[in-house]
Amino acid sequence: MQAKQVERVESESSVSKVSTWRIIAPIGLVAVVVAVAAISGILPRSQQRESWAAEAKELSVPTVTVISPKNGALADRLNHPAEIKPVNEAxxxxxxxGYVKRLLVDLGDRVKAGQLLAEIDTPEL
Structure with a gap:
């Protein structure tokens, strides 16, 4: 009976070795495939992140050209219709x-306080 038990133990151990390899082999294959996929996805991403970082660094510092102003003539002149109104009207x-005998100022002339604007002819006086 011991011979049968020894054979049974040996046959069970060989079966367990085969069944162990049948379980381990697919798991190992899946692990290798996942590792290859991860590496093939991680490397391009890290390279892309580095290129984005370099581009962001380049764009973050604005380039400005500074010049000093100079006195000079106007190159272009703009003429637009406009109407100027005073702050106070009187x-x-x-x-x-009487009648206006003489008009001493014209429309748009600058006048000073006390300046004579017109002479009036009064025939009745």
Missing amino acids: VIYARAN
């Missing part, structure tokens, strides 16, 4: 009735 009345 209506001017003559102290006496």
Whole structure:
């Protein structure tokens, strides 16, 4: 009976060796495939990150050209229609009735306080 047990133990150990390899081999193959896939994905990403970092560093520092201003003539002149209105308006009345004999200033002229603007002819006085 011991011979049968020895054979059974030997046959069980050979079966267990075969079944162990049947389990380990696919797991190992899957592990190798996953490792290769990870490495093939990680390396290009790290290289791409390095190139992005270099590009970001290059773009982060703006290049500015500085010049000093100079006095000079205007190259272009712009003419646009406009209307200028004063801050304060005043209506001017003559102290006496009559006709304008002489107009001493024109529209748009600069005047000073107390300056004579017009002479009025009063036939009744």
